[in-house]
Amino acid sequence: xxxxxxxxxxxxxxxxxxxxxxxxxxxxxxQDNRTIYVLFLRFSGFRVxxxxxxxxxxxxxxSLLPDVIVMDLSLPVMDGWEATxxxxxxxxxxKIPVIVLTxxxxxxxxxxxxxAGCDMVITKPCLPDQLMETxxxxxxxxxxxxxxxx
Amino acid sequence: xxxxxLEWLAEHAGVREGHCLALDTERNRLVHVAAFxxxxxxxxxxxxxxxAHDHPLVQALTxxxxxxxxxxxxxxxxxxxxxxxxxxxxxxxxxxxxxxxLLLIRPVTANAADLEWxxxxxxxxxxxxxxxxxxxxxxxxxxRDRDLLRSILDRVTDxxxxxxxxxxxxxxxxxxxxxxxxxxxxxxxxxxxxxxNNMLFSSALGRxxxxxxxxxxxxxxxxxxxxxxxxxxxxxxxxxxxxRMGMGIVSVLRNVSDLRSATEEIEDNLQRLRSAEAEVxxxxxxxxxxxxxxxxxxxxxxxxxxxxMMNTPAERMFSASARTAPEAQRVRANDANFTSxxxxxxxxKTGVSKYHGGVNLVDPKTGRSIPMxxxxxxxxxxxxxxxxxxxxxxxxxxxxxxxxLYEQLKAASAQLERRVQxxxxxxxxxxxxxxxxxxxxxxASVAKSQFLANVSHDVRTPLNAILGYTxxxxxxxAGPLATPQRDSLGRVxxxxxxxxxxxxxxxxxxxxxxxxxxxxxSPIRPKELVDEIMSEVExxxxxxxxxxxxxxxxxxxxxxxxxxxxxQILLNLLTNALKFTPRGSVTVSCTHQRADRxxxxxxxxxxxxxAPADQGRIFEAFSxxxxxxxxxxxxxxxxxxxxxxxxxxxxGQLTVESKVREGSTFTLVIPVGASRS
Numbered sequence: 081x082x083x084x085x086x087x088x089x090x091x092x093x094x095x096x097x098x099x100x101x102x103x104x105x106x107x108x109x110x111q112d113n114r115t116i117y118v119l120f121l122r123f124s125g126f127r128v129x130x131x132x133x134x135x136x137x138x139x140x141x142x143s144l145l146p147d148v149i150v151m152d153l154s155l156p157v158m159d160g161w162e163a164t165x166x167x168x169x170x171x172x173x174x175k176i177p178v179i180v181l182t183x184x185x186x187x188x189x190x191x192x193x194x195x196a197g198c199d200m201v202i203t204k205p206c207l208p209d210q211l212m213e214t215x216x217x218x219x220x221x222x223x224x225x226x227x228x229x230x
Numbered sequence: 231x232x233x234x235x236l237e238w239l240a241e242h243a244g245v246r247e248g249h250c251l252a253l254d255t256e257r258n259r260l261v262h263v264a265a266f267x268x269x270x271x272x273x274x275x276x277x278x279x280x281x282a283h284d285h286p287l288v289q290a291l292t293x294x295x296x297x298x299x300x301x302x303x304x305x306x307x308x309x310x311x312x313x314x315x316x317x318x319x320x321x322x323x324x325x326x327x328x329x330x331x332l333l334l335i336r337p338v339t340a341n342a343a344d345l346e347w348x349x350x351x352x353x354x355x356x357x358x359x360x361x362x363x364x365x366x367x368x369x370x371x372x373x374r375d376r377d378l379l380r381s382i383l384d385r386v387t388d389x390x391x392x393x394x395x396x397x398x399x400x401x402x403x404x405x406x407x408x409x410x411x412x413x414x415x416x417x418x419x420x421x422x423x424x425x426x427n428n429m430l431f432s433s434a435l436g437r438x439x440x441x442x443x444x445x446x447x448x449x450x451x452x453x454x455x456x457x458x459x460x461x462x463x464x465x466x467x468x469x470x471x472x473x474r475m476g477m478g479i480v481s482v483l484r485n486v487s488d489l490r491s492a493t494e495e496i497e498d499n500l501q502r503l504r505s506a507e508a509e510v511x512x513x514x515x516x517x518x519x520x521x522x523x524x525x526x527x528x529x530x531x532x533x534x535x536x537x538x539m540m541n542t543p544a545e546r547m548f549s550a551s552a553r554t555a556p557e558a559q560r561v562r563a564n565d566a567n568f569t570s571x572x573x574x575x576x577x578x579k580t581g582v583s584k585y586h587g588g589v590n591l592v593d594p595k596t597g598r599s600i601p602m603x604x605x606x607x608x609x610x611x612x613x614x615x616x617x618x619x620x621x622x623x624x625x626x627x628x629x630x631x632x633x634x635l636y637e638q639l640k641a642a643s644a645q646l647e648r649r650v651q652x653x654x655x656x657x658x659x660x661x662x663x664x665x666x667x668x669x670x671x672x673x674a675s676v677a678k679s680q681f682l683a684n685v686s687h688d689v690r691t692p693l694n695a696i697l698g699y700t701x702x703x704x705x706x707x708a709g710p711l712a713t714p715q716r717d718s719l720g721r722v723x724x725x726x727x728x729x730x731x732x733x734x735x736x737x738x739x740x741x742x743x744x745x746x747x748x749x750x751x752s753p754i755r756p757k758e759l760v761d762e763i764m765s766e767v768e769x770x771x772x773x774x775x776x777x778x779x780x781x782x783x784x785x786x787x788x789x790x791x792x793x794x795x796x797x798q799i800l801l802n803l804l805t806n807a808l809k810f811t812p813r814g815s816v817t818v819s820c821t822h823q824r825a826d827r828x829x830x831x832x833x834x835x836x837x838x839x840x841a842p843a844d845q846g847r848i849f850e851a852f853s854x855x856x857x858x859x860x861x862x863x864x865x866x867x868x869x870x871x872x873x874x875x876x877x878x879x880x881x882g883q884l885t886v887e888s889k890v891r892e893g894s895t896f897t898l899v900i901p902v903g904a905s906r907s
Contacts, residue, residue: 110691116698123707154687183690185737186683187748205694205730207701 102147102219103127107137107163108181109155117150120208126215134158138166141173148215153182153193161196168197177218181206231355235348236266243341243348247308249273250319252331252356253280253291255364260287260332268309276307290316291329296345298338313338317349321357330356389463389483392470397432400478409452409483423455434465435479450483462487527602527623531572533616544623547591560594567591572619575606584608589623601626675744682740689733696726735868742875749792749879751903756789756820756829757782763800764818770808777815778808786822789829790903791880799873799884803833803896806869811837814893822902828882832897839890848886849874873898 104121108114109132118128129144131137135158141149149167153160160180167173178198182189190201202214232250239245247267251260262276278287286303296318301311308314317333330353335345380403383390389406393399402410409427412420434450450465463483470480486493518541521528527544531537540548547564571589585606592599602623611617700723702708704716711719741747760780764771771778800818807816814836821830840848848870870884877884882900 110695112695113691113698116695116702119707120698120702120705183687183694184683185686185690185734186741204690205697205726208698209701209705 101125101127102215103129103144104215105129105131105137105140105144105146105149107131107134107150107155107160108152109133110152113152116208117211121212121215124212126212132156134160134163134166137163138173141167141176142170145172146176148219149176149178150211150215151178151180151198153180153184153189161192164193164196164198179211179214179218181211232264232352233266235352236264239335239340239344239348240266243344244337245335245340247310247336249304249307249334250331250352251278251287251334253329253360255328255360256367260291263331265307268307273307276305287316287332290332291318294318294320296342296349299334304334307334308336310336312336315340315345317345319349319353319356321361322350322354326357326361328357329353330358330360388485391431391481391483393435393479393481395477395479397435406483409455419458420455423453423458427452427455431481435467435481447484449486452483460487461485462490524622526625529568529621529623531619531621533576533618535569535573535576538618547594547623556597557594560592560597564591564594568621571604572606572621575619576616588626591623601630603629679740679744679746682737686733686737689729693726693730693733697723697730700726732868735872738872739868739875742872742879747795747876747879750794751790752793753788753790754793754796756786756831759793759797759800760818760820760831763797763804766801767804767808770805774808774811775813776808776811778817779815780818782818782820783822786820786829787902789900791900795876795880796898796900799876799898800831800833802869802873803898807833807835807837807894807896811835811893823899827902828899829902830897830899832895834893834895836893839892839894840886840888841890845886845888849884 104126106114106117106121106128107130108117111132114130114132118130121128129140129146131140133155137149137151137155138158140146151160151164155163160182164178164180167176167178174197177200180190180193180198180201181204182193182201183204184190185203190203193201200214200218202211232252236245236248236250239248245266248265249262249268250264252263254261258280260278260280262273265273278285280288280291282288286299290297290299297316299314299316301308301313304314313336315335315338317335318329319331319333320329333345333349333352383401383403384405386403387405389409390401390403391399391406391410392401399410410424410431412424430450430452434448447464447466450463452461452463453459454461462485464486465481465483467479467481470478521541522543524541525543527547528541529537529544529548530539537548548561548568567589568591571587575585575587585604587604587606589602589604590599591602603626604621604623606619606621608616609618609620700719703711704719704723738747760782764778764780804816804818816833816835819832819834821832822828823830850871874884877898877900880900882898884896884898886894886896888894
């Protein structure tokens with residue numbers, strides 16, 4: 081059922097109307113999940129980049145400095161907890177909100193993610209519009225607004 | 231002289247043969263003195279012992295008349311065997327009964343007058359001669375005897391005196407003379423001392439006479455004339471003497487000066503001895519008392535094994551004064567046992583002064599056997615020989631019983647200990663087993679939780695994609711949809727959501743059962759909570775045809791509990807009620823039980839109800855009363871199981887009352903809690 085791609089990259093159709101919207105970094109090792117959110121967020125006016133593991137997420141976050149990062153936890157190469165921890169330690173990326181979106185439903189997993197420094201935890205399944213609403217809400221908080229107004 | 235007389239008789243009186251025999255009183259014999267008309271050889275050495283009383287010649291002496299004798303009586307004195315005439319030669323006027331000798335004449339026809347005359351003459355001469363010899367002899371003998379007596383008297387160490395009736399001293403031995411007699415040229419002091427002594431002695435004798443000469447000794451104090459010291463004598467006086475001599479007094483003085491002091495010393499010693507004896511007796515009495523008051527039998531045996539002494543307790547065991555026959559028999563048995571014990575000791579264990587052993591005796595009264603402990607000790611005499619053996623017996627019955635009891639106790643204790651050890655080791659094994667099982671269970675539980683968490687995660691990921699794509703399609707991201715397509719996508723969406731609920735519930739119940747459901751307490755106002763729940767289920771109420779009411783009275787206390795969990799339970803109950811009630815009403819009511827400080831929240835419906843048989847099972851996991859109803863209701867069958875477990879986690883409980891086709895009432899009871907903010 082899950083389909084994985086070996087070649088991560090900027091989703092197709094990332095042009096036109098989305099060029100001026102907030103930049104969202106979607107980190108997930110499952111292609112289907114990335115596809116759903118990319119499709120919907122772009123459809124809704126966001127710019128989206130993808131990463132399929134923690135290491136790639138770190139590289140893209142430092143180079144592209146997205147407005148928000150949606151982070152899965154169980155990831156190959158480097159997991160989401162470690163990636164979040166590093167993002168939050170790096171002065172360049174530490175102010176970028178990290179929304180953890182995970183299939184781990186137990187409270188201890190969420191707790192571990194919060195301890196790594198993430199700003200919010202959402203348990204899968206999460207409908208695309210639900211995620212979009214969350215992103216909007218987090219970008220509207222004063223802290224994020226100040227940052228985005230930079 | 232006798233020869234001439236015989237010759238005259240031969241000449242004048244017709245005598246042919248004759249013999250003259252004289253009585254020799256010195257040798258007590260009748261001896262031949264002279265003969266006429268016979269050969270001298272025949273009379274040589276003739277003599278007859280006067281002791282031969284039967285001899286006719288001796289008998290002839292005892293008569294005063296002439297006696298004719300048979301020829302054989304004179305032996306060979308006469309030449310012819312013819313009768314002989316024997317004439318006793320009497321002493322005539324000499325007053326002497328014993329004749330002077332015997333005249334033997336033949337023939338018997340000789341002139342009697344001549345014979346008588348001659349016999350008288352010879353008798354007189356013979357007796358006179360004999361008497362002369364005898365008196366000289368006697369005088370000599372008397373002198374000798376006197377000298378002997380004198381020397382004997384002088385040898386006597388005690389002064390001996392003989393005094394006449396007037397007190398004049400007749401005889402005194404040497405010792406007496408020293409005290410009472412003066413000599414030429416003696417000192418004045420001595421003379422005076424002797425005078426005093428004589429005076430004292432006379433006075434004592436005078437007193438003696440007054441006292442009828444009792445033979446009892448009296449004391450007489452004198453002075454030693456040589457040394458002047460005092461002397462003490464014992465005076466024994468007795469009368470002596472005869473009619474011719476007159477009365478005399480024999481006195482013996484015994485020097486008791488030394489005797490007196492010796493006597494005093496002896497008396498002193500005797501006194502000391504008596505007091506010592508009294509002390510010994512008292513000591514002995516005390517010892518007897520002590521020995522008798524000792525409860526243990528004590529016996530003293532002499533070296534040959536005979537009983538010398540025993541105390542009262544010993545008498546009880548060994549006394550022969552037993553009343554009945556069995557008692558006497560037991561006493562004898564005891565005696566025999568003890569005797570054999572002592573003899574073993576005496577003859578078997580020589581050189582051992584202390585001996586420790588045992589004797590088995592019998593109580594004479596009851597016949598009960600008494601094992602006695604015996605301690606014997608030897609008592610040694612002056613020359614280190616055994617003089618006695620003292621034996622103390624001690625009844626060991628109690629000690630033995632105690633020992634036996636102790637042994638039993640020890641055995642019981644050991645057995646108990648063994649059992650305890652066995653039980654303990656069994657327990658230890660069981661504990662170990664349980665511990666391992668607990669570890670295994672724990673591991674299994676951890677593995678189960680981990681497995682469920684993984685399943686949950688791995689199911690959620692594709693579910694996320696399914697719901698996501700469905701949502702995209704329904705939103706027209708992929709272009710507009712026809713109504714049948716939209717309906718089908720709706721069914722996909724509903725099933726995916728059901729699957730999600732199932733996964734969530736499974737995870738919940740596994741966490742509750744693993745005790746990993748933390749409780750977060752916060753104040754809850756019942757009214758607010760009920761309102762909140764009612765508003766959340768509003769969409770469901772709106773689509774139903776039911777009358778739904780909530781009754782929360784005023785003045786309910788604020789409860790302290792886990793808000794999220796209480797809410798989860800109530801939402802579940804309300805949702806179920808709405809699902810399983812086709813028509814009628816659903817009522818939520820809230821009450822406060824002050825007595826046990828609880829709040830009850832009841833959800834009552836008029837729905838399909840639950841059969842009594844199923845009422846117990848509805849709270850079990852994965853057991854909805856009817857799987858059909860579960861599917862119809864869209865439930866997982868885990869909801870009530872989770873609710874009841876959550877109620878328990880909160881310290882409360884969840885119960886149900888129901889009748890089929892009439893309805894059900896679920897009641898949640900939770901404690902008000904410590905805080906009443």
